[in-house]
Amino acid sequence: MASKLIAPSMLAADFGNLQRDTEMVNNSDADWFHIDVMDGHFVPNISYGMPVIAAIKKHATKPLDVHLMIEKPERYIEEFAKVGADIITVHHESTVHLHRTLTQIEDAGCKAGVVLNLTTPVSVLEDILPKCYMVLLMSINPGFGGQKFEDITYNRVKKLRKMITDQGLNTRIEIDGGVTNKNIKKLVEAGADVFVAGSHVFKSTNQTETIKELKTLANS
Numbered sequence: 001m002a003s004k005l006i007a008p009s010m011l012a013a014d015f016g017n018l019q020r021d022t023e024m025v026n027n028s029d030a031d032w033f034h035i036d037v038m039d040g041h042f043v044p045n046i047s048y049g050m051p052v053i054a055a056i057k058k059h060a061t062k063p064l065d066v067h068l069m070i071e072k073p074e075r076y077i078e079e080f081a082k083v084g085a086d087i088i089t090v091h092h093e094s095t096v097h098l099h100r101t102l103t104q105i106e107d108a109g110c111k112a113g114v115v116l117n118l119t120t121p122v123s124v125l126e127d128i129l130p131k132c133y134m135v136l137l138m139s140i141n142p143g144f145g146g147q148k149f150e151d152i153t154y155n156r157v158k159k160l161r162k163m164i165t166d167q168g169l170n171t172r173i174e175i176d177g178g179v180t181n182k183n184i185k186k187l188v189e190a191g192a193d194v195f196v197a198g199s200h201v202f203k204s205t206n207q208t209e210t211i212k213e214l215k216t217l218a219n220s
């Protein structure tokens with residue numbers, strides 16, 4: 001299988017030192033920037049939007065993985081692509097015509113993925129899987145960083161990996177919420193291959209070393 005990727009969540013970065021934290025990720029073993037967009041409707045929190053993403057993009061040397069936690073994301077796909085998104089993921093629960101929204105993301109020049117909330121059955125993805133570059137499984141209730149990882153995620157990853165394999169695909173599975181050096185290996189064993197880590201990275205004393213440890217654990 002392809003190498004396992006680490007995507008530090010910029011939600012946990014120091015917004016007063018965004019360029020510094022962006023350069024830390026550039027100079028680390030991380031693979032992508034994970035960018036959480038929250039609208040205060042789909043999730044009970046507001047994070048940031050296009051101007052902040054553009055500011056990160058100005059300094060980033062790695063792809064931007066933009067996770068839209070917003071209602072009706074189809075209203076803004078082209079704008080997120082314009083400010084530098086490379087991958088855009090939308091929640092199954094937030095858009096009525098999912099196939100159309102993924103096509104819109106592809107047409108905007110980005111890789112398209114679907115996100116499932118913590119207890120949305122993975123079976124809802126059966127028919128859309130061939131169109132997904134990636135599926136993001138939430139391992140917390142979305143909206144806030146620093147929450148505890150929910151153990152039901154392991155079984156969800158296994159079920160989804162089986163669906164992907166049964167369809168002859170190699171879709172990536174990304175995990176978001178409470179990822180640490182304690183659970184990353186078990187998630188890899190279950191079949192996940194992209195790991196978002198916010199608090200675990202940015203609250204650590206040596207962020208570069210923390211990313212390196214996650215990358216090594218995921219790929220060992």
Ligand SMILES: O=C(CO)[C@H](O)[C@H](O)COP(=O)(O)O
Pocket residue numbers: 009011012034036067140141142143144145146147176177178179196197198199200
């Ligand atoms: O999508 C998110 C919140 O909805 C964040 O990406 C997620 O919480 C990561 O943060 P942490 O690693 O601190 O749990």
